[in-house]
Amino acid sequence: MTTPITFWRSIEELRAQSDVAGGRDCLAALRARGQQPAVPSRRDFLSLAGFSVAAAAFSACSRGAEQKAIPFLNQPEGMTAGVDNWYATTCGGCRAGCGLLVKTRDGRPIKIEGNSQSALSGGGTCAVGQATVLSLYDEERLEGPLWQGRPASWTEVDARIEELLSPGGARPKRIALLSRTVLGPATRALVAEWSAGRGLRHIVYEPISLAALRRATRAAFGVDAIPHFGFGRARTIVAIEADFLGTWLSPVEFTRDYASGRRPEGAAAMSRHIHFESSLSLTGSNADLRVPIAPSEQGAVVLGLLRRIARKLGAGDPVEALETTFDARALDIAAEDLWQHRGESLVVCGARDFDTQIVVHAINALLGNIGRTVDVDLPSLQQMGDDEAMAQLVDDMRRGEVDALILYGVNPAYDYPRADRFVQAMKQVPLTVSFSDRLDETAALADAVCPDHHFLEAWGDAEPVASSFSLAQPTIRPLFDTRAAQDSLLKWLGRQPDFYAYLRDHWRRALYPRQQQFATFDEFWDRALHDGVFALPESRTARAARPLMADWRRSAERIRSSAQTSRAWHEGRFEAHVYETVALRDGAHANNPWLQELPDPVTKVTWGNYAVVAPAVATRLGITAGDVVSLEGRNLHAELPVWVQPGQSPHAVSIALGYGRSRAGRVGSGLGTNAFPLLAGDGQASVPSLAITRTGRHEPLAATQTHHSMEGRDIVRQISPAAFVDRALDPHEVEEAASLWPARPAAEHAWGMAVDLNACTGCSACVTACQAENNVPVVGKDEVRRGREMHWIRIDRYYTGGEDDPATVVQPMMCQHCGNAPCEPVCPVLATVHSSDGLNQQVYNRCVGTRYCENNCPYKVRRFNWFDYANNGRFDFNMNSPLGRMVLNPDVTVRSRGVMEKCSLCVQRIQAAKLAARQEERMPADGDIRTACQQVCPAEAIVFGDLNDPASRVARLAKSPRGYRVLEQLGTRPSVHYLAKIKNAPDGDRS
Amino acid sequence: MASQCLVASFADPDSLLAAVTAIRARGIKVYDVYAPFPVHGLDQAMGLRPSRLGFVSLAAGTLGLLAALAFQFYANVFDWSMNVGGKPDNSTLAFVPITFEITILAAGLATAFAFFLRAGLFPGASAALAAPGVTDDRFAIVLRWKSTGLEATEAHLILRERGAIDVRHVAIGAER
């Protein structure tokens, strides 16, 4: 007989031919046993059919995906499922220490709002503050302590650290604590205790340091701090390279204060703001007169002012003038204005040069502003960085004179200008401990990482300005096995690691005695904890002027001489200029997608930094926005795309700080270029210079606005004060265009909004607030490039005038909730209709996504879900992780793919307020309802309310002589009213 | 019931026309004529009344118009009044396009169906031909009587001399 042919498909199979029963070919196995493969019988068929039918039937009974909804077994005290709880705390987003109210739902903090009780920051916050709640749910956070890079238990880590810190041995251990400015008095006390007990050396390090200003203040007034500036009281504000509305010192407080001094309807005359800077900043874009200067000219500006003021004082010319690249008449105007308002004027300067700051103090002193707009009695404690100490520490570390280094909230391996030297130095330190919440550039090199709580999980306090205190309390039980830095310090000090007790005790000892308001400490504590803020009475008393102790003449002389050193642009190079962006600041929040996707208030670019050059320069070099250039400088060799910025000094190339993180996390790592090296060397005397060469590559920037002229259209109205006075006389009624149809019956409400373009600075906090409140998805760099960002509110920014020195206007633009909405009649399925109380509603689950409404919207405020943005790997941001989704607002639907969405005027808040009012059997009062954008605005530029109620704020604002509506002539009858901007230009009616 | 037919085939429309005229001139009823295309003049020759399909169109169209208007009015004014772009509930002008389309649709479909009904055309209907090729290149006249008589023979002659290429007597039932 013939042997059966055996086929094989692979060597393995061939070799395995022996074990035919090896399941590779069961028929073969059967054949080998001389059997026939089983032919299914009728019985088998029936049984199988029966099974499959039954299976089909049962599968049809399934309920689909299971969702966990676990009720409270025993309900926590004072918490009801689905009802908000609010806690007062202090913001840890930056060192400004604004007071916050945190909205928690079912134990999760989901929204941050300003604490209106705070005398400093008020009810407003900034974009960063808004976004900090998302950092809480950052997947990159460490879930427990690390020893030598691997997870360890707290006991183990503590044991090792305590062993290494123990004073045993020949000499006491030299321990250094390197921290950011410590705002909390209690924490400061704790650190002081360490210093006393263990000879701890505490170095305060600020990556973007105001040390020069602080030193100058110490020299000038003997106060080791930064003066507390009062922008609200100043009638004339002259700022030199100080972006005080966006990033400088305490933006929220300053914005609020600044806006309060610029209300044309107000009793006092509107303040005038003159700004000298190299690159158009948020603050500069709001100035009444803005002068582009080269970075090395800050000294020249202050000298120019000093000379003019001194002359007016009859003090002669302290120092001869410096030639400037800008029109010196601006200095005459500024000096004249300052002189006119001496005593109620203010000069601030962001220079990192001691002498310049001395001269600025001198000018303020000569103008008699000290004690009025410049408060040195109760100074700001928000920026206590000390550059010399830091440099000294690095040297000592390199020399091996530091036995242990504790890093608290700092990341010098990234943001120290000489990061490489610091990293070297770190290697010489036997023990380095980091409190970082993630494995960032520095923590990655540390022996131990003892992750600190997120500030929303921790106890704490703050004293941002002397005698103004605020408390921080946990709003959620720690998500991970983290420990408060203070607890760690207490533990290693051999104390009970209970910072809460320590904090309470410190307030009992240090603060309670200083107030008379409360009889018992418990009352005092409960009240302070409830309000979140507490101000000592003296914070409200008037200040006396202080004598100027420093010799400003010598400083002036030094400035003049140092300025003689040849300027970079003479050799065809450019002066490097670095700045903070409103969104990313110093880069600590680089992994926060909300901030990465927040359009820069001026450039409107998201996701990454770029080299900002002046239009003239761009033309000269033949480059346009997005062209990649290589920058060569002493400390920086980088290639990055160009942004052509009107108003940029032709001598400066500006690069934003906070980018180029290598270990920020999934979202923030590898975006842009790190510009901190450019900060090396202090002061203007040594402004680093850069050479630009084209690479020929092009890398389109993700900008949300690509056209910057209003094309002569009546979109943002701007009038001069004079014109405003004339207009104020004639009464203004909101007149409607004639209609062919009978008006629909009026309902009980007509919700509307008023946006004061004069108050709005364009800081964009509202954009992030809206994103947080309304679950607006993050779409990422590519989608923004395609023009698909999802923000419900945007800040339109237009330039007027020449491109070298343009005037800037901004306009918050959200759904206008038109009375005759063009988007409504075109929807085939009635997915967008008008509510009886004047809202233009979008019905997500009815929408089929024809996008006709988007096309027909004159304001282009509608946003389409091009993809699924939640639970989608293509968009790996917070909505793609269970942790990140904890931030979502349960009151707002997460939109699915293929539906249109847009601003709803926070309808969930309207409904909540109506419900609350109904329960109290009353109508919702004016001010009950505050939309997210209104609530967050530090300048109080946005007012929401009922246009039907003539007494409501919004109704009165709508009738303001400045009131108008965008594209009114189309007959869309928008419910959003705008108040024209007033440009208080020195040369009268320039508007 | 006994009856029988006379089927005459022709090769060209002109002689067919002539034959029909002659037959009817002798007062003989033409049962029907079969042709591969509508031969012009046959209507008059056979004395057919103009079709009344037009009235069907008119009726159906009017019905569709009224129905469409009424429904849109009902939906927008009575059943589900909505504020859409501030427009009045009864935006009659906006209802015109749809009303028009429905009118056309109703009229068109109704007319077609009326035609199929009247002509007895439906899928699977039997299609026995009066003579081979009447759907291709032949023309046929069919005369029909209860019982054969003089008339038949006479008709036979007339048809022959009018150029019929073939005249046959067929028993009943063959034709429709």
Add this chain to the structure above:
Amino acid sequence: MTPGVAAPLQAVRGGARGSVLIDQPTRLRRITDDVARPLETRPGGAWCACFGVAFAALSLGIGCVAYEIATGIGTWGLNKTVGWAFDITNFVFWVGIGHAGTLISAILLLFRQRWRTSINRAAEAMTIFAVVCAAMFPLIHMGRPWLAFWVLPYPNSRGPLWVNFRSPLLWDVFAINTYLTISLVFWYVGMIPDFATLRDRTAAGARKTIYGLLSLGWNGSHRTWSRYETLCTLLAGLATPLVVSVHTIVSMDFATSILPGWHTTLFPPYFVAGAVYSGFGMVTTLLIVTRTVMHLEAYITERHLDAMAKVMLLTGSMVGFSYGTELFAAWYGGNQYEWAVMFGRAVGPYAWAFWTMVACNVAAPQLLWSRRVRASVPALFVLSLLVNIGMWFERFVIIVTSLHRSYLPSTWVIYRPTFIEIGTLIGSFGLFFTCFLLFIQCLPMIAIWEIKGDAAIGPSTALRAGPSTELKAGPSTEFRAGPSTGLRAGGGEAAHG
């Protein structure tokens, strides 16, 4: 051309002069033979090649659409400002193509234009396929196409929930569906007698059964014929206003909006003219291809092409006039937004598209004034292609340039199509040509009974029907005359033989 095609016509013609009896039947039958030949023979190489290309394109389109529906509209290049681009451009383009078919079959029927006879069947088929292609785009352009049925007003369990009868998109739904239905009825009714003819010439078998079912038992009774003609006239009478209304409504998608560049009362006539223009362009393209591929030069003669060229010249000039009017109105109206859009079209980022449109739609058709151009098949073919391209760009220009820069300059963007969009466009052409090629292979693409009817009519009618140039036509044009002048055609045949 196949030998003797013109002979039967000559014979029928000759019928008027007697001496017909012997061979006439065979000659009427030969018309049937010619038309039925493709249906009874295997497809030729040319046909197979065309079909292969068309089907490949169709497959590409299916792939792109599947990917888009599975992933999201984001696979297209649209953005926060430009909500429509290729999708609606293609939609309007294909609807426009459809209109020529109805025009030829219905309007020319009412005007008793006999030259339409041999092309109206193909033109109607084209209408139906074009409308199918068009109808596809509103469906797939939806964010959630699986809910497309929500645009239909059906009673539902969600309480009172109707559609928005004020929305032009809803008008589209009704217009397109009505248009498709009526065109289908018209097309099918026209084919019934031919199905009967085919049924009776096929041997028993599957084909015979199918023809039998399709022919609904048609037996050529003249009583039916007479009603049949009334029906055709009535349907034509209904289809004529319908075709005008459909593109009027399509134009209202834009005209009723608030967008500068869309919001203009000029659109309805402008769009209808454009539709006829593009439609005739497509018919010309198709017929030139078909007559060569299927060897039907005697039925689709140069005279047909000439007539269609004249229609193109007319409608093309109307379109050009509309462009001018639009620009003038924008300037004279003094509305800055309107003018910005119109001016932007000519000089903005999409100027290339605008000038392509002007070159193809305004300049090119002017060549048709010359008879030599109209007489040259290759020239006509190229021109007809240009017309199609130009008309596609017209819709693109109207939609995209108006959207990408509207009221608020802060929202101005640039739109760039993605591969998926282009693939979908190619796919729609694939679908169209696949259907059309199947049609000419499986259905009588020339109305047999109508040809015979015309063939049987005396020369006098023929003279009335055709352009007056007909008899004066030079020797090179003997085939221009078509069926109704079979006599001279026959002469030509002889001369050629």
